[in-house]
Amino acid sequence: MDTLLLSRIQFAANISFHILFPTITIALGWVLLFFKLRYNRTGQRKWMDLYMFWVKVFALSFAMGVVSGITMSFQFGTNWPGFMETVGNVAGPLLAYEVLTAFFLEAVFLGIMLFGASRVPGWVHTLATVLVAFGTTMSAFWILVLNSWMHTPAGYELRDGVVYAIDWMAIIFNPSLPYRLTHMLLASGLTVAFLVAGISAYRWLRGDHAPAVATGLRFGVVLGAVLIPLQILAGDMHGLNTLEHQPQKVAAMEGNWETGPHVPLVLFALPDQAARENRFEIAIPSGASIILKHDPAGVVPGLNDFVAEDGTVLHPPVAPVFWGFRVMVGTGMLMLAMGAAGLWFLHRRGAENLPRPYLIGLVGMAFSGWVATLAGWYVTEIGRQPWLVHGVLTTAEAVGPVAAGMVLTTLIAYLMVYVALMVAYIGVIFHLARKGSFFTPPVQPALQPAE
Amino acid sequence: MFAPDVLPVIFAALMGLSILLYVILDGFDLGVGLLFPFSEPEERDRMVASIGPFWDANETWLVLAIGILLVAFPAAHGAILTALYLPVAVMLIGLILRGVAFEFRAKAPLVHKGLWDAAFFTGSLMAAVSQGFMLGMYVMGLRWGWSEVAFALLTAGALTVAYSFIGATWVIFKTDGTLQRKAVRWAQGGIWGVVIGMGAVSAATPLVSARIFDKWFRFPEIVTLAPLPLMAGALVALLWIALKRLPAPGDHFAWFPFAGATALMVLGFSGMAYSFYPYIVPEKLTILEAAAATESLSIILVGVMVVLPVILCYTVLAYTIFRGKATALRYD
Numbered sequence: 138m139d140t141l142l143l144s145r146i147q148f149a150a151n152i153s154f155h156i157l158f159p160t161i162t163i164a165l166g167w168v169l170l171f172f173k174l175r176y177n178r179t180g181q182r183k184w185m186d187l188y189m190f191w192v193k194v195f196a197l198s199f200a201m202g203v204v205s206g207i208t209m210s211f212q213f214g215t216n217w218p219g220f221m222e223t224v225g226n227v228a229g230p231l232l233a234y235e236v237l238t239a240f241f242l243e244a245v246f247l248g249i250m251l252f253g254a255s256r257v258p259g260w261v262h263t264l265a266t267v268l269v270a271f272g273t274t275m276s277a278f279w280i281l282v283l284n285s286w287m288h289t290p291a292g293y294e295l296r297d298g299v300v301y302a303i304d305w306m307a308i309i310f311n312p313s314l315p316y317r318l319t320h321m322l323l324a325s326g327l328t329v330a331f332l333v334a335g336i337s338a339y340r341w342l343r344g345d346h347a348p349a350v351a352t353g354l355r356f357g358v359v360l361g362a363v364l365i366p367l368q369i370l371a372g373d374m375h376g377l378n379t380l381e382h383q384p385q386k387v388a389a390m391e392g393n394w395e396t397g398p399h400v401p402l403v404l405f406a407l408p409d410q411a412a413r414e415n416r417f418e419i420a421i422p423s424g425a426s427i428i429l430k431h432d433p434a435g436v437v438p439g440l441n442d443f444v445a446e447d448g449t450v451l452h453p454p455v456a457p458v459f460w461g462f463r464v465m466v467g468t469g470m471l472m473l474a475m476g477a478a479g480l481w482f483l484h485r486r487g488a489e490n491l492p493r494p495y496l497i498g499l500v501g502m503a504f505s506g507w508v509a510t511l512a513g514w515y516v517t518e519i520g521r522q523p524w525l526v527h528g529v530l531t532t533a534e535a536v537g538p539v540a541a542g543m544v545l546t547t548l549i550a551y552l553m554v555y556v557a558l559m560v561a562y563i564g565v566i567f568h569l570a571r572k573g574s575f576f577t578p579p580v581q582p583a584l585q586p587a588e
Numbered sequence: 589m590f591a592p593d594v595l596p597v598i599f600a601a602l603m604g605l606s607i608l609l610y611v612i613l614d615g616f617d618l619g620v621g622l623l624f625p626f627s628e629p630e631e632r633d634r635m636v637a638s639i640g641p642f643w644d645a646n647e648t649w650l651v652l653a654i655g656i657l658l659v660a661f662p663a664a665h666g667a668i669l670t671a672l673y674l675p676v677a678v679m680l681i682g683l684i685l686r687g688v689a690f691e692f693r694a695k696a697p698l699v700h701k702g703l704w705d706a707a708f709f710t711g712s713l714m715a716a717v718s719q720g721f722m723l724g725m726y727v728m729g730l731r732w733g734w735s736e737v738a739f740a741l742l743t744a745g746a747l748t749v750a751y752s753f754i755g756a757t758w759v760i761f762k763t764d765g766t767l768q769r770k771a772v773r774w775a776q777g778g779i780w781g782v783v784i785g786m787g788a789v790s791a792a793t794p795l796v797s798a799r800i801f802d803k804w805f806r807f808p809e810i811v812t813l814a815p816l817p818l819m820a821g822a823l824v825a826l827l828w829i830a831l832k833r834l835p836a837p838g839d840h841f842a843w844f845p846f847a848g849a850t851a852l853m854v855l856g857f858s859g860m861a862y863s864f865y866p867y868i869v870p871e872k873l874t875i876l877e878a879a880a881a882t883e884s885l886s887i888i889l890v891g892v893m894v895v896l897p898v899i900l901c902y903t904v905l906a907y908t909i910f911r912g913k914a915t916a917l918r919y920d
Contacts (some may be wrong), residue, residue: 196691201691207651210658213670238895240651241895245906248910252729328879
């Protein structure tokens with residue numbers, strides 16, 4: 138394997154591992170604030186129990202996110218020097234603002250949020266929780282600005298092959314940002330909703346019927362059920378935005394080779410890029426035209442439009458984008474079904490009497506948000522290939538001159554660490570859940586309700 | 589908005605400040621990790637408690653430093669980081685291990701605690717050694733020869749001992765009783781690493797480059813610069829005396845070793861900054877040559893001028909809230 142491919146796999150491994158944890162912390166910060174405000178309002182102990190349980194998951198996830206994020210800021214230089222040399226004038230300030238307005242805020246106030254409850258007045262602790270949640274969201278905002286700009290660059294000009302910023306408002310609010318940011322924030326909310334529901338269901342099934350567990354179940358299921366329709370809507374709008382700016386990505390998502398009207402919606406196929414056709418295709422006639430153009434005769438772009446005269450392929454690899462999209466949508470549909478069923482059960486039977494098979498289903502879905510989020514990111518990021526910055530810089534141009542063997546060595550080392558930490562992380566979350574279920578520690582609510 | 593030849597200097601100064609703050613702040617919490625093998629398991633909870641609320645923000649200074657290198661000096665960023673590919677990877681894996689071990693040791697099943705303690709030490713060691721190695725390679729002009737690597741190994745050892753020294757002084761400051769007395773002995777052992785490390789870098793830097801030799805030893809600089817090594821020597825002597833007498837009755841002067849260690853780091857860092865200025869890649873690329881476009885640096889500087897004072901304020905606030913001796917870490 139060559140340096141380019143190995144560097145890509147290494148960055149993909151790092152960023153895939155990294156994004157799992159911000160996906161949890163972005164929404165969990167606000168969820169913790171909600172628990173705390175409910176406690177402040179009602180004085181009911183179950184809200185503090187919920188806060189105490191999930192703040193541990195938050196602290197662990199936050200640490201995983203921080204350390205895996207540091208890795209990426211270094212890899213820009215070690216593996217992708219061409220990225221900063223070409224688009225550094227745009228990417229640099231965006232990253233700098235992320236560090237300045239988000240990283241320090243969340244890092245400093247996290248210390249106060251986690252360990253300061255007995256040292257500061259209640260309102261300061263609540264404020265620290267607000268600032269941590271705000272910091273994680275700001276961090277998501279800035280990094281999605283940069284990522285969106287890489288997909289739909291705007292507000293710049295090229296001089297001697299180097300990008301110069303000319304309009305910062307156009308750069309920050311570039312065409313795909315609103316859709317991508319909304320889609321990601323909702324993804325984070327859904328991930329946390331199903332995590333809270335799944336872990337609460339696990340505790341319930343193990344016989345821990347504390348009020349906090351039932352409330353956690355209800356909270357997770359309702360949050361998931363509310364967010365998933367919004368996410369489907371946001372995803373659809375994001376897709377239409379992509380069709381406008383990156384038609385080749387949508388063509389790969391749909392597995393559509395020829396531009397034309399009445400394009401079918403492919404449910405299953407094995408895209409064969411060498412033969413430029415789909416094998417074993419199962420499709421709904423005119424489905425893609427209806428979804429993308431709201432008209433069965435709507436013309437949908439095909440992949441064959443993105444092959445140069447000399448045969449150079451200018452569209453992304455089809456199979457991973459095609460399948461990533463189906464995994465994401467499939468997981469979303471499962472979430473929709475579980476959310477709807479959950480609302481019905483809650484309405485008819487209450488959180489204390491949910492059917493056992495449904496609870497087992499929720500445990501199975503505890504990390505479903507991760508699956509959908511990763512699959513979605515693979516669709517959008519692989520879908521950008523061969524470009525690193527769409528229309529400006531290709532991935533091959535940005536890679537650094539590091540020996541392939543060296544990249545392979547570090548790649549294997551990172552992978553070993555990531556697999557070990559992944560096992561430990563999931564193990565510890567279930568360990569915390571079991572611990573909560575057998576001996577609920579006599580928690581003295583040291584946090585007094587703020588007046 | 590800002591003059592094009594002033595901006596790179598401002599950003600070099602900001603990067604220097606970030607690196608200095610990182611070396612001092614993450615230095616003490618890496619150092620605490622390095623001291624784990626010398627401590628009893630029951631002392632470790634207290635040592636971790638002394639850095640618990642701070643370590644995350646401390647590490648953010650590294651992100652800011654590398655961020656400034658990345659955004660303000662993109663050409664140097666690529667040159668330095670591709671030359672230091674392997675030590676950077678070792679450092680990153682070390683930082684990952686220790687950062688998460690911190691959380692896992694308190695949350696994982698009790699039988700695994702020893703394992704995570706070992707990961708905490710190993711991660712701290714990997715980070716400290718690789719940072720010292722990178723320092724040595726940088727001083728040697730980023731060339732991978734036998735003598736350069738040998739020197740880098742020396743600085744790797746020295747910086748590791750120096751971190752454990754500042755870590756020990758932090759434990760003296762933040763704890764009491766048996767652990768504090770133990771930390772005084774650790775500091776007595778570690779101060780030699782500081783002396784050897786600073787001595788080696790100070791001796792080697794002018795020998796590697798005639799330009800740097802000239803900067804230090806020509807007249808009148810040799811007179812105006814003389815206070816730097818003299819102050820460092822005096823500080824080491826004072827620290828040595830203080831460590832002989834600590835812990836003092838009423839816990840007087842428990843803060844002094846940490847303050848002294850910090851001052852030593854500031855002195856050493858100032859000397860290095862003076863030596864290498866105006867180069868950012870030693871003897872190859874100056875900060876002016878490596879700087880990014882003026883309009884991009886301007887927009888960052890606006891943000892920095894507004895936000896950095898705020899960051900410093902709330903950092904001070906956090907250290908004030910968690911002042912005094914470390915107590916067990918509790919979420920309630």
